[in-house]
Amino acid sequence: MPRLVTLAAAQLGPIQKSEGREVAVERMLRLMERAHRRGAEVVVFPELALTTFFPRWNEEDIAAADHWFETAMPSNATAPLFAAARKYGIGFHLGYAEKTPEGRRFNTAIYVHPSGEIVLKYRKIHLPGHRDFDPIRRVQHLEKRYFEVGDLGFRVVRAPLGRERANIGLMICNDRRWPEAWRVMGLQQVEVVMVGYNTPSLNMDNRGFEAHHLRVEHSHLSIRAGCYQNACFAVATAKAGTEDGHELFGHSIIVNPQGEIMAQATSWDDELITADCDLDMCALGRSTIFDFAAHRRPEAYGRITAQVGSEPPPEWTPAQPAE
Numbered sequence: 001m002p003r004l005v006t007l008a009a010a011q012l013g014p015i016q017k018s019e020g021r022e023v024a025v026e027r028m029l030r031l032m033e034r035a036h037r038r039g040a041e042v043v044v045f046p047e048l049a050l051t052t053f054f055p056r057w058n059e060e061d062i063a064a065a066d067h068w069f070e071t072a073m074p075s076n077a078t079a080p081l082f083a084a085a086r087k088y089g090i091g092f093h094l095g096y097a098e099k100t101p102e103g104r105r106f107n108t109a110i111y112v113h114p115s116g117e118i119v120l121k122y123r124k125i126h127l128p129g130h131r132d133f134d135p136i137r138r139v140q141h142l143e144k145r146y147f148e149v150g151d152l153g154f155r156v157v158r159a160p161l162g163r164e165r166a167n168i169g170l171m172i173c174n175d176r177r178w179p180e181a182w183r184v185m186g187l188q189q190v191e192v193v194m195v196g197y198n199t200p201s202l203n204m205d206n207r208g209f210e211a212h213h214l215r216v217e218h219s220h221l222s223i224r225a226g227c228y229q230n231a232c233f234a235v236a237t238a239k240a241g242t243e244d245g246h247e248l249f250g251h252s253i254i255v256n257p258q259g260e261i262m263a264q265a266t267s268w269d270d271e272l273i274t275a276d277c278d279l280d281m282c283a284l285g286r287s288t289i290f291d292f293a294a295h296r297r298p299e300a301y302g303r304i305t306a307q308v309g310s311e312p313p314p315e316w317t318p319a320q321p322a323e
């Protein structure tokens with residue numbers, strides 16, 4: 001018997017700076033209802049799904065950005081999402097900005113069981129961008145200013161997913177580009193990775209040339225490789241379209257353990273894509289080419305955890321000095 005689950009990526013179109021959570025939540029509720037009608041058992045929403053991608057806006061006083069953050073989950077604004085999960089019997093993934101009671105700020109994602117209970121929480125570890133206003137950049141990316149590095153690691157939990165139980169892991173946006181994040185979860189036999197993202201259509205660093213068409217390619221390449229090399233599915237969901245003049249690409253995808261794209265969004269707006277996923281597909285890779293117990297060689301991987309930045313290799317010099 002296949003272990004079938006129907007997974008959905010609920011891509012969101014743009015959310016403007018002036019729009020409140022209730023606008024986003026209303027749109028998300030419509031997507032949940034659509035997911036229910038299509039038989040989806042889990043819906044994955046993007047990173048920072050409740051607001052515009054606010055790290056592009058500079059606030060000298062970080063407290064002035066507090067209105068973008070959630071101090072409780074669920075809150076009054078997000079409670080309808082939890083109620084919809086119960087009504088439809090659907091689990092969901094939500095990305096949001098979290099401010100803890102101690103005043104710590106994180107870029108956070110949760111996976112919520114259809115009962116409304118939070119099964120798994122993740123706080124983004126790879127924070128791209130910079131801490132201070134950068135005059136060279138076309139658009140600011142101040143994640144390092146607004147968020148602390150996540151302190152929950154890359155945890156995987158076995159939990160109900162539709163009628164099955166599955167090994168579930170979460171990552172957020174830039175994490176998808178780091179093989180280390182995937183492998184730490186692969187080592188916990190992850191079967192479904194949920195990842196939301198906000199990625200500008202253009203490289204905003206303004207420090208070199210990255211062809212426009214390769215932006216999506218690099219995102220898909222990273223997700224497909226992560227799935228293949230760790231024998232898992234991924235649901236990767238974008239916030240897409242133009243927010244206050246700043247374009248984010250869409251192209252949300254659902255990927256299988258062979259690295260194949262099973263479904264892909266084609267708009268840069270609210271859009272639901274679904275795929276029927278047999279979780280037993282994870283067994284092939286995990287028991288053959290990526291049978292970690294048989295083939296990994298951690299004794300050769302010391303640099304991966306011992307070192308952060310790269311360093312130049314030693315210079316080769318010929319044994320015989322040139323005449």
Ligand code: CDV
Nearest residue numbers: 128141173174198199200
């Ligand atoms: N939100 C993100 O983490 N975005 C980054 C961009 C800045 C490159 C990403 O990796 O998609």
